[in-house]
Amino acid sequence: MVQIDVYMNEIYKGQCPNGKSFVENFKKSRRAGEISSDLNIRFDSSVESIYIEGSPGRVRRPVVRVEKGKALITDDVVSKITSGELGYDDLVATGIIEYLDALEEEDCLIAMYTSQLTDDHTHVELSPILMFGLNTGTVPFSDYDEPSRLMRGQKTIKQAVGTYTLNFLNRKETDRNVLINPQKPLVGTFTYDLLGFEKHPAGQNLTVAIMSYEGYNMEDGIILNQSSVERGMQRSFYYKNHTSSEVKYPGGLQDRIGLPNSELKGYRMEEDYRYLEDDGIIYLGQTVGAGDVIIGKIAPPRFIEEMEGFGQMVNLNIDSSLALREGEAGVVSSIFIFENNSGDKETNVLLRSQRSPIVGDKFASRHGQKGVIGGVIPGVDMPVTQNGTTPDLIFSPHSIPGRKTVSHVMEVLAGKVAALSGEFIDANPFDGQSEEELRAQLAEYGLSKSGTEIMFDPKTGKRMEVEVYVGSLYYLRLSHQVANKIQARGTGPVQLLTRQPAEGRMRGGGLKLGEMEKDALLSHGAALLLKERFSSDQTTALICSECGYLGDPYLFNYKSKCPICNTTTFNEVEIAYAFKLLMNELKSLGVNPTFGTNDRFFD
């Protein structure tokens, strides 16, 4: 008799005479609750071994157990569940629902539906929607889509602005977005019920026309109806937390939040402090803009020596107040003062700003169809259907065929039916409402089965040549807003060392014209433009006419002299400061670059 090896978490534990009965007994005890339901077992007859797995991090999924071709969730069990007698945990504990991992699945035959069950089956799926995750499961009609589109769809769903929590005013996140009037989707899946999505929805049902209009919605652009926007469509609040804490320094010194006075080092203009109260913190409800101080703070001197500069005792306390930067604005929503983890007193000012959709804001449907507003068109200029409806949003038809998002088109249809009937449409993958049903319902309301409608151009009053596909779509406002990203610069701060423009939006920096962009200009032969674009750090340098030394001459007897050869004649050249810096650095390395000059005009 061959002895069967038994491994627990891939460690050899012992032997048993009969593999099959061992596994059966094991499963029986597990279902009876004698062994933890966290364990999975498999008998691999090809290597005569039994593997028991209980290690953390395995992926497991719930399935309903089947005995003799019958699922264990009988009508009796169902009625007990609906009456509340049995809960999910009870089903797991009694072994009606089992968790399988990749190991135990090898020994199982799992049916998709109960109708497919035969005597050989050991399990049946709870529902086909469980093959999707929580996010992907929220995509309606996902069985019509390519899987890669579902992945893109769930990625944008995660970025949607909504009511992500109900206590958002009392939380301490740096920034948060809250949709003002969120709606429950007209077309939803079972996953929405699981999530309790009704309590924290993240989007609005918009009337959508799929058409090109005036070229504002090309390349994934979308057009919004200005009237709808003015009525508050997709409006959201943007909250930003500004923090300043009284840091304790070694030596007993400490920051102090309070009203700074003009004697402080780094004091701003008087006007900037106008909103501060006596405690150094801003008024509640005050509207503030860039440059306004919201928390006044006085910091002790940074170095002790500074205190005794020139042998005098000087008060060199520093003003390190917190002021709003360029582009920041809002209304003071709330103020928290508390002690933070390092034991310092921390002041938090929460600023709120209302964000109405503007050109450049990002929106998406739930099918990976994301786009940016290309134009907000006045309601009177939007195309009209026969019954006088104007769409809230116009979506380009070019976004659909290449991406094969059939579910997007289906949702328009289903949304239309839902809006007309006033009933939510079930768009579960594999067992939701069928296309035929939806079309039939649409016909009942006297509309075209195809979902298209005759439309008129309000500017000319003429009927449009083709019928337009109109319906309702659940649209998500994504947290990428132009107001947080817009960047432009004429002049502004430069770097100390190279005198080139600073980098980054927060620092008021410029947009980099990199090497590849340089090549693009070059290949057009735009030499003058290139010179101008790179002239941000241009300086006039002096080159000694005798020895070609590039650098700063010294003054002697009111005359500039070359430090190398003492001549007083110099040639002026306009060069990039960064290049001059490079030459100076070479000099510091012991390399003396010299320059010959030509007259720019006569060479």
Add this chain to the structure above:
Amino acid sequence: MVKENKLVTKFREENKDFPQYILDEVTKHLPSKVTDANVKKILVKIAEEYEDSLISPYEAIGVITAQSVGEPSTQMTLNTFHFAGVASSSVQGLPRLIEILDVKKNLESPQMRIHLTEKFNNEASVKLVAGKIKETKLVEIASSSDIDTENKKVTIKLDMKALKKFDLEAEAIISYLDRKIRKDSEIVDGKILEVKGTATSGLKDLMGLKELAYNSIVYGIKGVSDVNLTKTDGEYLITTQGISLKNVKKIEGVDVDRLFCNDINEIFDTYGIEAARALIINELMEVVNSQGLSVNERHVLLIADAMCYIGEPRGMTRYGIVADKLNVLTKASFETALKHISKGAIMNEINPLTSITENIMTNQMVNVGTGIPKVAVKPRAK
């Protein structure tokens, strides 16, 4: 040969600078019945088109070439393809592109394509030639081996059938053996090879001797690990893995004029710079086209010319064509700045502001495109 239209001939004589091959094409495609007015129209249109496609003076063709080749290469697949079922596999895509542009030695998949002369173009001789090309190690003709630790020797029994197949004499094998063991080897009974160790050698040393003997190439060309025979349009083609043009050339029956390999250096050594340039062009176009991308051949021609004009193929590396640049700052802005600047300082090099890089660095006008024309002003006499 089609008789040339009168007007075309006249045009040819009047415009000596006009590329003659274009007019040849016109003659080839001109319908036999065509009115003189139409021929005139065609010639005027062709002259216009030709004028339009000429590059303007000081157009930055190098940058345009770099962009035209660089952009499609970002879409290339990074991995190499290995065709299932076909014995020969080849590196394609970006790795191969880099291989060509850098003129690398030791390719990832070296290949030769060998056609045979007409006389040898039959199955029997193709197989014979292929056998002469593929390297055969001693392992393949040995039937068994024994390590004798007592007498400090390795005995290898030879497979006489295999020897016959390769037309080898047992005695001759010693001359093919690795140089280190050739002296200590001898053939016993005409079919057993004995390799003797020294008095102090242990089992490990003897194993080493055995390895050396086994890996000795007794037949074929060293480095050619595999050969493949195909027949297209009644002509046999030998495709090999591994390159040795020098040795293949000597084999009787090989058509030297059509001998091909994908190593630029090897082609240059055997056939010269023009062949190397042609190879660079062909291989680059093949890599680009095999990925379903399209690059105008003129860009590739420019690259090949830039790599070959010096007389030997130079890669686009800091040791290759970048090292040939004249200006210190241009070289320093590519790679190893310190090396070039210190060398420039020691050699007291003069760096005229002639290239684009330096003019960008110093923020001067680039000598390309609109940077070239200047206003000429006559200075007033003092």
